[in-house]
Amino acid sequence: MPLSEHEQRMLDQIEQALYAEDPKFANTVRQTNPSVHYKRWIIRAGIGFVVGIVLLLLGLLLSNPDTSMVLPVTISVLGFVIMLASFLMGANAWRKSSGGGAEMATEEAAPKRRRGDKRSGMMNRFEERWRRRQEGDGR
Incomplete structure (x- = not known):
């Protein structure tokens, strides 16, 4: 999620204050x-x-x-x-x-299925199998 303009300005101010206070440390952190x-x-x-x-x-x-x-x-x-x-x-x-951590982050950011959705999918499969058995499909 991108930062808002206000948050971006605050971050820039913090970064400038860090450079003004301790430029050696700021360069070390930036280059690491x-x-x-x-x-x-x-x-x-x-x-x-x-x-x-x-x-x-x-x-x-x-x-x-x-x-x-x-x-x-x-x-x-x-x-x-x-x-x-x-x-x-x-x-x-x-x-x-x-780079394995980035894959984990994208999986966490993706919307997760609700438990009910998974259960209803399973129930739909069971109902479909039951219906086929009743119709004489035999699978």
């Missing part, structure tokens, strides 16, 4: 490419995933049948949780950097 931010998150997620693998394997290597299994199991579970969180963070950043 969001894909660079997402690439950093992907790299961090990769590093976190590797750390998770190391912790998981360390927990397996520390397991000794003669000693208590609490510490190695805890380390392995922690490694798995770090791997899972890193994967989810990386997948989310990958989706956003490849």
Whole structure:
């Protein structure tokens, strides 16, 4: 939805005030490419995933049948949780950097079907099948 003229003027005034107050920060914000931010998150997620693998394997290597299994199991579970969180963070950043977020936004902006519409479509199909059976169509 486009901004009204009043909102656009207010936004321009805020932008000019930002440039007047801190021009270095304003230029940095204006020149920053969001894909660079997402690439950093992907790299961090990769590093976190590797750390998770190391912790998981360390927990397996520390397991000794003669000693208590609490510490190695805890380390392995922690490694798995770090791997899972890193994967989810990386997948989310990958989706956003490849433009997947824009597709989601357009789907949300599209008018959604009401629940009654979906149900009535299903009921119409059932009624049509029932009518065909009664007429002897046999499907």
